[in-house]
Amino acid sequence: MNGGREDVDYAPVDAGSWTLRDEEARTFVSAATRTVASLVRSTLGPNGMSAQIETVDNVEEPETVLTSDAGEILDAIERGGGFGHPVAALFVDAVDGMRRELSDGSTTAVLLGEALVDEGVDLVEAGLHPGNVVVGYSMAAARAGAVLDALAREVDPEDVDLLERVAATSMTGDLGASTREAYAARVAETIRVLAERGDTDWVDTDDAKVLAGPEAPGGRYRGVVVRRYPGPLDESEEAVREFDWSTLDPMTDATVAIVDEEIDVEKTATSFGGGSDSGVEIESFEGWTDYTEGLNRRVAALADRLVGMGVDVLVSQERLDDRTRTAFESRGVAVVDEVKYPLVDVYRLARASGGTVVDDLSELTPDRLGTVGSITERRVGDEKWTFFDDCEGAVYTLTVDVETETASAEHERMLEDALEVTATAATDGQVLPGAGAPAMAVAADLREYATSVPDLEQLAIEAFADALESVPAALAANAGADRLDVLTALRAEHGGDEGPIAVGVSVDGDPVDAWEAGVVEPRRLFSQAVETANSVAEQLLTVDAVIHPGVDLGEFRPEPERD
Template sequence: MEGGRKDVDYAPVDAGSWTLRDEEARTFVSAATRTVASLVRSTLGPNGMSTQVQTVDNVEEPETVLTSDASEILDAIERGGGFGHPVAALFVDAVDGMRRELGDGSTTAVLLGEALVDEGVDLVEAGLHPGNVVVGFSMAAARAGAVLDALAREVDPEDVDLLERVAATSMTGDLDATTREAYAARVAETIRVLAEWGDTDWIDTDDAKVLAGPEAPGGRYRGVVVRRYPGPLDESDESLREFDWSMLEPMTDATVALVDEEIDVEKTATPFGQGSDPGVEIESFEQWTDYTEGLNRRVAALVDRLDGMGVDVLVSQERLDDRTRTAFESGGVAVVDEVKYPLVDVYRLARASGGTVVDDLSELTPDQLGMVGSITERRVGDEKWTFFDDCEGAVYTLIVDVETETASAEHERMLEDALEVTATAATDGQVLPGAGAPAMAVAADLRGYATSISDLEQLAIEAFADALESVPAALAANAGADRLDLLAALRAEHATNEGPISAGVSVDGESFDAWEAGVVEPRRLFSQAVETANSVAEQLLTVDAVIHPGVDLGEFRPEPERD
């Protein structure tokens, strides 16, 4: 004992029981990225297959997801419990950020990220320091940008034909050529108009909504289509409330008023209940008469106000009670209420019609009214759809007719992604050939560039080139081709040209010119995939130990932030 302290016998700590080091740690990392890539590899390209995931929806109800979209697959897995591996969670979260920004490119980023980690681990196992690998990979990624600059072509937002090709290229899944072309045409024209109306630096795709459903009236509508359907109270045997299936008479050049708060006439309809307690205290028939007359006067005043301004339709985010609805309709003002699926529809309609959403009808002014070219209603399945069409504002609704409800979500997702991708091309003003051509072009350039590097980073640059070829290799495999034969042919074709060329993998699994075939994608899509994959590889390749005190790695389920 020294300095008054007592000697304490501590139990020995065996750090090795909860530490993975060196080769074990690298195996732990690469196994996770390999597993994630295996989940989405078969979805890449026009021959990509669908995957079924048994999961839960956002309210924890059982859900079956059938999709060929990598992001949808990964999202569904996370909703069902997430990934039971910390590295897998980190990997997926990094890629998901790219998908949220661009609407596509997740599969390419995942496959390239996995390939870079595998190539990097092999180099480290062979004796190369992780720092050299990371530096070499960074040099290769920077070089890739220059190659893509030479390969890219300019795109004019007014070039609808080119925008159509971008949209069509982004649509994977089971679509026949006619349907794909029809979808692409709607997307391209929508983006052209949004680019014309919007900021040159940004196209707001929130102004374009996609709806799909069996028997849906397919087409492109300049305006908003509001979907409403019976709720639990409407369908309950114990409730007197019923859903209103009556349809509005068709209107043209209609004036609309928009409100996003409940129309509560009871607040100022009667002088009763002015004490500290809320509510109206009625103790006699006379009081009841005064109360109801006050309500009627308040409603009548609102009706007269709207009628005096020439309002044809009142659009309300909230439900109107029967008394108020009847009063408006009797006064010649049609009502479209419960515009809340989703809540943003009333604001989209404001942008489309040139109106302003107010929270109090008593403060509505004529300059806050909107104009709609035509308004019609129809029943679609178990829903009532109201079409606010032929509007002046650049707000669109794209509707596609599908055979089943199951296909609705997939087709909506497909067109939403196509809108994002096409908007990216129009905003950036640059496109690349698709079909794996950029990956092959960059790989060919890197092999020549590597020979000019005398340091150990040369090996990492060559490994980066090998990793890039995982993208066309997956396209070839999904097309049923021999990936080694096709890669050899593509290597030879790219190597015999001085500059980058657009030779890629066709839908038949053969080499073809992607430019000539009209297979094009935004420049940023592939650039971001390379950047994302390199960033993830840099993080994971510098891991030389995994420390998990008290944590069972097999059961660890982190929940990264996801929208």
């Protein structure tokens, strides 16, 4: 006995069986980053390939994702079970933060992060202390900023041609040249107007929406295009058949009222003769008749009030019941309800039309009404689209025609990312040449800079330069060219004394001046990729022990000591 408790024998735990140290730990780390990079390496650049992922959607239903976007690949894997490897999860999480902010640059950050870890592990295995590697990497990353300053060019939000090149560069995937140009032109003009009419130096893309669908009327609309469809949880044939596919008659200079809560003229619960908590008790057929007539009078009065204020269209986030819809439409007030996919559309419409969203129609006053230049409706695939166009507010919808429903999501994502990337360029006012040119320019500078560093950090700076070349190497490989030949040619181009130049990898795998080729990206994309990759490499290179979670140590039930 020990303090009134029986002694319990526990098997001794051999820490060596569940802890990795030193070389094994570094192998554990580098294997994870290498595996993550292998998932997205082939997607980089204009020749990037697509990946098909079997995963689940946001409501846990099976989903097949076909994409050439690294961020979408990582997202799909996370939805389908995620990254069980702790290092892989940390690596992906670091990159995910950058992608959500900038909507691009994920592949570059992943490839550079993996290369920095690999180069750093090699140095540590050769005897360099991880601290020296981290310091050398920090020196290299700081030096990169100065090189990019010299390489960057200013961009004015009014320079639509340059914004078009930024938008076109951001669009990966299988797009024809004419389609890419058309998409880029719509994106650039939208960003130009948003920048011009914005109240701050930040271009807000929340007021730019993208819709794609089979036989959609492609174009750019000044206003909001609302789509409604059966479901989305009920996709049965009956739901599609019962959906109201009728369309509004075209209108011009229409006055709209916008409400985001259910229109409830009853305001009370109803009980058929039972329950003491009811606001209304109906005990006879005559009572039911009186109650129904009262409801009809309330609905009619509400409809007459809208007509009196000159409302042409009522837009509701929630569905109107048949009684209310019939009363409104019979008095000439058109109804566009169930505007809730996405919920933000009613607020976009308010900003576009100059109206105000109200919670209850009793709050509606003439000064809260909006005006829309034209309203039309049409069926697009299995959806009904309502076009609120020619509005005064700086709200835009880009629509594109695609061949299949499957392609809709891919093209919407592509254009949404292009909007974000182009907005970043307009907001920051700086762009860089793409095609891997910044990576090569920084690498060339770092090699020269490393010779002036007398300490061991010189080796880490040189390793940083080697890691940067993984980006143009991947572009060359995806173009079907020999990576070593391409890197040799690029090093020769960047070896002059004229400072950083814009030579990168062409779509054919040859050296090309990215400025002349029109391959342009926001300065912040590459800068953030370098910062993200360096940050995660610093974390992982200082790991010298990995303690495996989930090790079964046997049953352990602590008991309180007894006196």
